[in-house]
Amino acid sequence: ExxxxxxxxxxxxxxxxxxxxxxxxxxxxxxxxxxWVRQAPGKGLEWISSISDNGGSTYSADSxxxxxxxxxxxxxxxxxLQMNSLRAEDTAVYYxxxxxxxxxxxxxxxxQGTLVTVSS
Amino acid sequence: QSVLTxxxxxxxxxxxxxxxxxxxxxxxxGSNTVNxxxxxxxxxxxxxxxxxNQRPSGVPDRFSGSKSGTSASLAISGLQSxxxxxxxxxxxxxxLNVFGxxxxxxxx
Numbered sequence: 309e310x311x312x313x314x315x316x317x318x319x320x321x322x323x324x325x326x327x328x329x330x331x332x333x334x335x336x337x338x339x340x341x342x343x344w345v346r347q348a349p350g351k352g353l354e355w356i357s358s359i360s361d362n363g364g365s366t367y368s369a370d371s372x373x374x375x376x377x378x379x380x381x382x383x384x385x386x387x388x389l390q391m392n393s394l395r396a397e398d399t400a401v402y403y404x405x406x407x408x409x410x411x412x413x414x415x416x417x418x419x420q421g422t423l424v425t426v427s428s
Numbered sequence: 429q430s431v432l433t434x435x436x437x438x439x440x441x442x443x444x445x446x447x448x449x450x451x452x453x454x455x456x457x458g459s460n461t462v463n464x465x466x467x468x469x470x471x472x473x474x475x476x477x478x479x480x481n482q483r484p485s486g487v488p489d490r491f492s493g494s495k496s497g498t499s500a501s502l503a504i505s506g507l508q509s510x511x512x513x514x515x516x517x518x519x520x521x522x523x524l525n526v527f528g529x530x531x532x533x534x535x536x
Contacts, residue, residue, distance in 0.1 A: 343525070345473075353465070353473060353516050355525040367523050403472055413518065413525040414463050416484060418472035 310334040310417045312404050317422030324394050324426070330387040330404030330419055338362070338382040341412045344389050346400040347421075354400075357389065358412055372398075394426045431456060432517050432528035439534040440507045448531045450500040450517035460520040462500040464493055465527075467514045476515070477502060509535050 316328040343358040357378040405415035440446040464477035477493035517528035
C-alpha cells in the first residue's frame with residue numbers, strides 16, 4: 309500500500325526556516341518524480357515544487373523560487389522541502405504527492421499534509 | 429496565482445447532473461491534458477479524472493471529463509450527497525503544474 313507521511317510542520321516567525329520531510333513507502337520511490345503542493349487556510353491548491361526521480365531536475369513556482377528548495381534521498385525513500393525566508397503568506401497545509409507512472413503531475417497519491425504557520 | 433479559471437460554486441439536487449468548467453489558455457489546456465481532483469472536507473485531494481477523461485480504478489462512472497480547445501469540463505451525473513466537495517482542474521504549463529481556482533459543489 310502506498311503511503312506518504314509528511315512531518316516537520318509547525319509554528320515559525322517571519323524570516324525563519326523549516327524543513328519538511330515526506331517518508332514514502334509501498335512503491336519504488338526512486339523511479340518517480342515527486343512534488344509538493346500547498347493549501348492556505350480556506351484557499352485552493354497551489355503546486356509549489358517538483359523533482360525528478362534521480363533529483364537531477366527541479367521545478368518551482370515563482371512564489372517560492374529562491375526561498376524553497378526541494379530535494380530527495382532515494383536511499384531513505386524521503387522527499388524534503390527546505391523553506392527559508394518564510395512569510396505569512398506561506399502559511400498553509402503542505403502535501404507531498406506522488407504521480408502516476410510515466411507522468412510528473414497526475415497525482416494519484418497524497419500525504420495527509422503538515423501545517424506550517426508563519427506568524428509573529 | 430492560478431491560470432485556470434473555474435466557477436466558485438455549483439449545486440444540484442440528488443440525482444441531477446452538475447457540470448464544472450475550467451478555462452485556460454493555449455499554453456496549458458490547449459496543449460496538454462487535464463486532470464481533475466476531488467477534495468472532501470478536511471481531507472487530502474483525490475485524483476478523479478486524468479488525461480482529460482480517464483477514471484482511475486475505483487472512481488464511479490458518474491464522473492466524466494472532457495476537453496475542447498482551451499477549456500475542460502467535469503460532469504457529475506446522478507449527483508449524490510457524498511459528492512459534496514471541492515473540485516479542482518489541473519494541467520501542465522511550460523514544465524509547471526497549475527491548478528484551477530476550485531469549485532465548491534453543494535448538494536441541495
